Amino acid sequence: MPRLHLPGPIAAGVLDVPADTVRHLHALRLRPGDEFHVFDGRGGEWEARLVSTAGPARAEILRHVPIERELPWxxxxxxxxxxxxxxxxxxxxxxxxxxxxxxxxxxxxxxxxxxxxxxxxxxxxxxxxxxxxxxxxxxxxxxxxxxxxxxxxxxxxxxxxxxxxxxxxxxxxxxxxxxxxxxxxxxxxxxxxxxxxxxxxxxxxxxxxxxxxxxxxxxxxxxxxxxxxxxxxxxxxxxxxxxxxxxxxxxxxxxxxxx
Structure with missing residues (x-):
């Protein structure tokens, strides 16, 4: 599943997608209704669903997944x-x-x-x-x-x-x-x-x-x-x-x- 970084903090709800990320969504050929993961660098990631890709693009943040993939040190x-x-x-x-x-x-x-x-x-x-x-x-x-x-x-x-x-x-x-x-x-x-x-x-x-x-x-x-x-x-x-x-x-x- 595609993963994208969004400037945070991210919270559940609908949010506008920054222009740079919109270009990434287009490159990935994501369409409204498609799901992907987002993260803001503060730990864990969020499940998200694309709502729209035009004026402005919006995504629905669904659920936080508290997963980490860091080294032990x-x-x-x-x-x-x-x-x-x-x-x-x-x-x-x-x-x-x-x-x-x-x-x-x-x-x-x-x-x-x-x-x-x-x-x-x-x-x-x-x-x-x-x-x-x-x-x-x-x-x-x-x-x-x-x-x-x-x-x-x-x-x-x-x-x-x-x-x-x-x-x-x-x-x-x-x-x-x-x-x-x-x-x-x-x-x-x-x-x-x-x-x-x-x-x-x-x-x-x-x-x-x-x-x-x-x-x-x-x-x-x-x-x-x-x-x-x-x-x-x-x-x-x-x-x-x-x-x-x-x-x-x-x-x-x-x-x-x-x-």
Whole structure:
């Protein structure tokens, strides 16, 4: 059944359909009487029926379905932006795989450089990619794409690290295979879950940092480790900048929350 995002809050009753959504309805060839699902990003989805498609288009909101399709952990990905259309692809696939938020970063080795109005336009574009991916994959929570920052500026926004994140988040650096000090993902995950058993107030969320093409330079990696980011290895193969975060998300999907 088609799924569409509507600006909320949505409530039972008849409502006008925004113009952008009307174009989507036409593309899907929906006619009055056809049913579809809508969501506003606040949780769950609504069953709806198309009432009219002209002047203005209207839909009847029928019933709320409290279903969620999120990862067991809230994962924020801070990524050194890959160039060209690879960032678009990463944003789309990370959304499908359950990321909670995306923080685009410029690093020393970044090919893609964005500032000012150009950066704002790209962030708006990526947020639209996120919404479309949520419509397609069944998610009812919309990840936030945050404003572009330099790695150094972003690290400065984080709470000081004294052995634990005050927000209860695990901090990990997706390290290249050649970095022998990086813990295998399974080892890191076991340590993280053990720390949650010891602290019932932990927020059960993960902050993962991944570099651009060529990875972080040595000074950036050192700053990340000083900020509490534990190097985590995803295996012996060299993964592309847009692949490593997705492998990490897939692995996180297998973590079961501790009750």
């Amino acid at each position: 809230a994962v924020t990905l801070a990524v050194g932006m890959p160039a060209n259309d690879r960032m678009d692809w990463l944003v789309e696939k990370a959304t499908e795989m359950g990321v909670a938020a995306l923080q685009p970063l410029m690093t020393v080795r970044s090919v893609l450089r964005l500032e000012g109005e150009r950066a704002a336009r790209r962030v708006a574009h990526w947020q639209a990619v996120v919404v479309a991916a949520c419509e397609q994959c069944g998610r009812n929570r919309i990840p936030e794409v945050r404003p572009v920052l330099s790695l150094q500026s972003w690290l400065a926004t984080l709470p000081a690290f004294d052995g634990s994140d005050p927000a209860g988040r695990a901090r990990c650096l997706l390290a290249a295979p050649r970095e022998g000090h990086a813990a295998p993902f399974a080892v890191w995950a076991t340590r993280y879950e053990a720390s949650l058993q010891a602290d019932s107030l932990a927020a059960r969320s993960i902050l993962a940092l991944s570099g651009p093409e060529g990875g972080l330079d040595p000074e950036e990696a050192a700053r990340a480790r000083a900020a509490g980011f534990a190097p985590v290895s995803l295996g012996s193969r060299v993964l592309r900048a847009e692949t490593a975060p997705l492998v990490f998300l897939a692995a996180c999907g297998g973590l079961a929350p501790q009750d």
